[in-house]
Amino acid sequence: MRIGVLNGPNLNLLGRREPDHYGTQTLAEIEALLVERAEASAAELTFFQSNDEGDIVDWVQANADLVDGWLVNAAALTHTSVALRDALAGSDRPFVEVHLSNIFAREPFRHTSLLSDLAIGVIAGFRASSYLFGLEALVRVLQGRGEAGAGKAE
Numbered sequence: 001m002r003i004g005v006l007n008g009p010n011l012n013l014l015g016r017r018e019p020d021h022y023g024t025q026t027l028a029e030i031e032a033l034l035v036e037r038a039e040a041s042a043a044e045l046t047f048f049q050s051n052d053e054g055d056i057v058d059w060v061q062a063n064a065d066l067v068d069g070w071l072v073n074a075a076a077l078t079h080t081s082v083a084l085r086d087a088l089a090g091s092d093r094p095f096v097e098v099h100l101s102n103i104f105a106r107e108p109f110r111h112t113s114l115l116s117d118l119a120i121g122v123i124a125g126f127r128a129s130s131y132l133f134g135l136e137a138l139v140r141v142l143q144g145r146g147e148a149g150a151g152k153a154e
């Protein structure tokens with residue numbers, strides 16, 4: 001099973017960026033935790049982070065046929081990007097949307113996600129653990145062990 005792990009703008013700064021919202025772990029540390037967890041499920045992870053919307057769309061397109069599903073923290077693009085929404089929809093692969101912070105407890109503009117209705121599920125607010133919970137949920141669905149809500153997995 002192969003999973004593409006996508007991180008959007010400014011997540012390269014994790015560890016020193018607004019730790020009250022995003023915690024203190026770096027993206028490299030989070031990725032290492034995911035690799036460790038994925039090994040137990042025999043899942044292979046491919047990581048990508050970019051601050052550029054076009055590069056992210058290109059990466060989704062280039063990897064769609066290579067992965068079974070996506071773990072996505074689109075960061076600010078969550079709230080703005082029709083292009084990323086269309087790329088994920090076009091990939092025809094299920095994805096779990098994750099956020100370090102609880103976006104629903106923050107500014108109103110963060111309460112809207114252009115991705116959530118396509119996602120098989122959304123996990124927000126658990127800092128780095130959001131990724132681990134998201135991976136677990138996605139693996140369970142891909143293995144046919146978990147149920148998914150509305151979204152591309154149905």
Ligand code: DQA
Pocket residue numbers: 009010011073074075076077078098099100101102103110
């Ligand atoms: C975020 C929440 C977004 O609103 C924000 O723009 C981010 C990170 C999160 O993980 O909590 O960059 O996706």
